[in-house]
Amino acid sequence: xKIKPIIEIEYCPKCGWLxxxxxxxxELLTTxxxxxxxxxxxxxxxxxxxxxxxxxxxxxxxxxxGGFEDVKLxxxxxRDLICKDKPLGHTERKKTLEx
Numbered sequence: 234x235k236i237k238p239i240i241e242i243e244y245c246p247k248c249g250w251l252x253x254x255x256x257x258x259x260e261l262l263t264t265x266x267x268x269x270x271x272x273x274x275x276x277x278x279x280x281x282x283x284x285x286x287x288x289x290x291x292x293x294x295x296x297x298x299g300g301f302e303d304v305k306l307x308x309x310x311x312r313d314l315i316c317k318d319k320p321l322g323h324t325e326r327k328k329t330l331e332x
Contacts, residue, residue: 237332238288308321
């Protein structure tokens with residue numbers, strides 16, 4: 234049996250980012266229910282930290298990236314690493330100028 238990858242979201246509790254972390258975790262667990270082994274939320278002792286790691290490999294760092302990204306980007310980054318052929322539905326659809 235293949236071991237499923239684990240996502241860790243390390244967040245700054247002093248900044249009030251628990252809710253943001255929980256939302257991202259819920260989105261990832263919903264999208265990758267069959268592919269992930271879990272999502273861990275870890276309060277950080279470092280003020281201002283918000284990092285997402287896949288099996289301890291850093292995928293996203295708020296400080297390095299200059300802010301937060303839309304959850305769609307996190308999904309695409311993770312999908313490309315763990316299940317490249319998985320369609321993400323509306324997450325990947327591009328808006329057209331024609332409405």
